[in-house]
Amino acid sequence: MFDIFLQIDSTAVGAEVVTKTESVWSLLGKGGPLMWPLYLLFVLTIFFFFERLLVIRKAGQVDQNFMSIIRDNIVNGNISAARSLAANTSHPVARIIDKGIQRIGKPIDAIEKSMENTGKLEMYKLEKNMSILSVISRFAPLFGFVGTIVGLVLLLKQFATVENPSISQIADAMYIKLITSATGLIIGMLAYLGYAYLDTQVNRTGNMMESASNEFIDMLQEPTR
Numbered sequence: 098m099f100d101i102f103l104q105i106d107s108t109a110v111g112a113e114v115v116t117k118t119e120s121v122w123s124l125l126g127k128g129g130p131l132m133w134p135l136y137l138l139f140v141l142t143i144f145f146f147f148e149r150l151l152v153i154r155k156a157g158q159v160d161q162n163f164m165s166i167i168r169d170n171i172v173n174g175n176i177s178a179a180r181s182l183a184a185n186t187s188h189p190v191a192r193i194i195d196k197g198i199q200r201i202g203k204p205i206d207a208i209e210k211s212m213e214n215t216g217k218l219e220m221y222k223l224e225k226n227m228s229i230l231s232v233i234s235r236f237a238p239l240f241g242f243v244g245t246i247v248g249l250v251l252l253l254k255q256f257a258t259v260e261n262p263s264i265s266q267i268a269d270a271m272y273i274k275l276i277t278s279a280t281g282l283i284i285g286m287l288a289y290l291g292y293a294y295l296d297t298q299v300n301r302t303g304n305m306m307e308s309a310s311n312e313f314i315d316m317l318q319e320p321t322r
Contacts (some may be wrong), residue, residue, distance in 0.1 A: 121268040131243065135280050138237050142284060145229050146291040153298045156189050157305065159230065164312055167194060169314045176201060190309045198312050205314065212310045219306060221301045227292060234289035241281015244298055 161185065167284065170179035182196035196215040200208040 109278070115233075115260060131240075131277050134240060135237065135284060138233050138284065139284050139287075142230060142233050142288045142291060145226050146295070147226055148227075149223075149295050150298075153302060156219075156223055157189050157298065157302045159188050159305070160186075163188075163191065164194075167313070170317050171198075171313075179182070180298065189216075189223070190241060190306055192219060193306055193310055194313055197310070197317075201317065205317065208317065209314060212313070216303075216306050216310060220299070221302055223302060227295055230288045231290040231297070232312075234285045235294060237281045237284040238278075238287060239281070241278040241285075243277070 163182075166182060167179050169184070170176070180195065180198045183191045183198055193212050193215045197208050197212045200211050
């Protein structure tokens with residue numbers, strides 16, 4: 098008998114979980130047509146976050162021996178080998194170093210300026226599309242508040258056109274008001290957190306590029322063997 102009770106109880110718990118899951122989707126559906134633009138903003142947030150994350154992570158992976166090999170070639174006067182290594186390495190640090198190697202023989206200030214310009218271009222490539230997340234983090238809550246206004250308008254309309262509006266009619270207007278606002282706020286927070294995390298990773302990669310540039314300039318001022 099005890100086993101039968103446990104089986105019935107577990108079945109009831111499972112049924113309760115399914116009911117809660119269905120109620121969440123049905124609740125979101127009651128937000129009305131205004132939910133579709135919010136769904137689109139959510140999809141864009143997920144897409145651009147992971148698209149930038151893959152790019153930034155790839156840019157942050159550099160061979161630890163890269164700068165050591167460059168240093169050995171530069172100090173030994175083997176400029177062509179250093180240029181070949183930098184040109185054949187697909188990485189922001191390598192492209193900055195390659196630009197510096199191309200300018201060897203010119204004043205240090207000119208080399209630094211050239212590498213700095215290349216670094217800015219590489220940073221622009223890393224930050225590309227991140228502004229979309231920033232815009233969504235601001236726009237999604239505002240669009241959610243539009244649902245609040247629409248819900249209030251519908252609620253007032255119910256009181257104006259119907260002498261005694263039913264609870265279900267009032268609830269429909271309140272659903273639009275609350276669900277769109279909550280959804281917009283959640284999407285906005287997710288977009289902001291995604292943007293903040295990616296910005297931290299971009300700054301980390303930028304510091305790595307700056308460190309490599311400074312190390313390269315120091316190489317050029319070392320005596321050749």
